[in-house]
Amino acid sequence: MTEAVPSWTDERVDLLRRLWDDGLSASQIALQIGGVSRNAVIGKVHRLGLSGRVKPIGAASALGRRKEDLVPAEVALESVVVIEEPTLPEPPAIVAHRPAPDFPKPPQAVAEPVALAVSERVTIMDLRDSMCRWPMGDPTSPEFRFCGGRAITGLPYCTQHAQIAYQPAAERKRDRRVAGFR
DNA sequence: CCCTGATTCGC
DNA sequence: GCGAATCAGG
Numbered sequence A: 001m002t003e004a005v006p007s008w009t010d011e012r013v014d015l016l017r018r019l020w021d022d023g024l025s026a027s028q029i030a031l032q033i034g035g036v037s038r039n040a041v042i043g044k045v046h047r048l049g050l051s052g053r054v055k056p057i058g059a060a061s062a063l064g065r066r067k068e069d070l071v072p073a074e075v076a077l078e079s080v081v082v083i084e085e086p087t088l089p090e091p092p093a094i095v096a097h098r099p100a101p102d103f104p105k106p107p108q109a110v111a112e113p114v115a116l117a118v119s120e121r122v123t124i125m126d127l128r129d130s131m132c133r134w135p136m137g138d139p140t141s142p143e144f145r146f147c148g149g150r151a152i153t154g155l156p157y158c159t160q161h162a163q164i165a166y167q168p169a170a171e172r173k174r175d176r177r178v179a180g181f182r
Numbered sequence B: 001c002c003c004t005g006a007t008t009c010g011c
Numbered sequence C: 001g002c003g004a005a006t007c008a009g010g
Helices: A010-022 A026-033 A038-047 A072-076 A111-116 A159-165
Strands: none
Touching: A010 A026, A010 A038, A026 A038, A026 A159
16 A cells, blocks of 8 residues: 555646646645645646746745735634734635634544644734644633644645645545645 | 745756 | 756745
8 A cells, every 4th residue: 555656647737737727836736736846846837838827826925915814713813813914915816715713623533633733832922924823722712822833935824734724625525635744 | 044936957 | 757956036
């Protein structure tokens, strides 16, 4: 049962096409697809002749855009959330947005909590820029914390939680990939 | 330093 | 065809 790294199968190429078309950056696409580097993604993109997009929205830093996007969980906390910017940025053009108001806790313990248990959890007060704002616990509880991990530029989450929040919309019925494990 | 895509070139 | 290394840039 070797985890043979899938090559550019039709499905993966199709996913690449859609994500690239959606404006995701090469690195973000690489994270989404998994098993490939951003260079691999870029290389494939060029070989497919997909280069030259109209809108490089993935380059948050390159656009000088703030990566503060309101997620559902934050909306509930909006009254408490600090004012980062007077104007609110447009929502991210990501694929399947599947946010969780609360941490998804299946009855059967997943391997993930163990791997993420050591994450530095922070309060709303300590939540700084480029920190993962994945909600942990009851937002109304004083014990509420955010993940606080290193967030991916352009995304409100760290790599682990981004993979949970932004799972490839299609073709994930049986391809259950445990986030934060590789 | 963080990131972006583009290109080269050995495999 | 593939992708790491590298380049050029924000």
